[in-house]
Amino acid sequence: MRRFVVVGQRASASPDFLLVDIPGTSGRLDVLLRCVRAALLVSHGLRRDTIVYLVLLGGPRAPRSIRIDGAAARYLRPDERSLATTIQKALAIDGRGGPSTLVRPGITVFEGGLDAVLDDLGDATPCVLEQGAEDLREVTIDLRNTVFFVGDHLGFDEPTRARLAALGPATVGLGPVSLQADDAIVLVQNELDRRDASAQTAG
């Protein structure tokens, strides 16, 4: 199972944003939507082996988080507006159903932020994508039991950074240029694809 956690410092945890101006009204939820596409969608299909968590730290209902599980999700389309509509509908639930609510197949809303996500993740190896760290192509950790933490366009806020540091994470770098969050996920998925294919050939 491949897992990505994207932390949106100001991304809206409430559905009160406008589809005609997602960047300007949602705390840059658009950055996170592009991460969902990058993690889950391939040519004509969904990655059934991937789960994405969005940690939403912005707006009146924060913190909340959303888990999108490729094994169960249906009808995910790659364009930002479609993905925004899906997330907006999920965020519209009232949250009185308890700490987490399955809002439709594969999509769960958590009434909590990074801690709720860490509880849900269990004992996966944490890994933070970080400019200048050991190169993804060379790292020898077992990437397949790893959960990757990705910052948004602002990077990680200080409490998130401290919480992640306390986990003693591995760090992985992606090359010489600082990339947008979704591109970082694309590169990780490609490396995992390659390692899985090699493992199958070897096995």
Place this chain on the structure above:
Amino acid sequence: MRRFVVVGQRASASPDFLLVDIPGTSGRLDVLLRCVRAALLVSHGLRRDTIVYLVLLGGPRAPRSIRIDGAAARYLRPDERSLATTIQKALAIDGRGGPSTLVRPGITVFEGGLDAVLDDLGDATPCVLEQGAEDLREVTIDLRNTVFFVGDHLGFDEPTRARLAALGPATVGLGPVSLQADDAIVLVQNELDRRDASAQTAG
């Protein structure tokens, strides 16, 4: 200079599409918009060394093409709606100004399809991204003088395929999984980033 040509089999060459339903009304121009982002935008900046061509083969005004030059472009934002607005405004010019029109800094509309783009490209080495071809990470061609041709969600149409084959292009593969077009561009850009950095270190 890094160059990418994305061919949209049905992508609208006219501005008559709806921003509230880009996938459904523009012949999947959204696929091409994501390619623009992937090619040109990095964390907090534009890739000044990259040019993207969109070949628009759909709708009443086809074929037309758009060139977006990272060295001159300004105010490009990563979200699909902003990019769609930019392209829609460019396509609204009447085309009576000749075979190509600079519509704003860095953005040129050509009143022609792949042939117009090939004329503009001059003598760069053509390279087609193709599942199963020699791996991008291993190829020994000089990727820096190469122009990469990328199909949309439908792949290349037959006339485009024949026209590209006549160029005797190199072919490059990206790994074991068939990816969306923008992800393919992300992987190429990362490889080019790495090779440029190695060349600088070696030099």
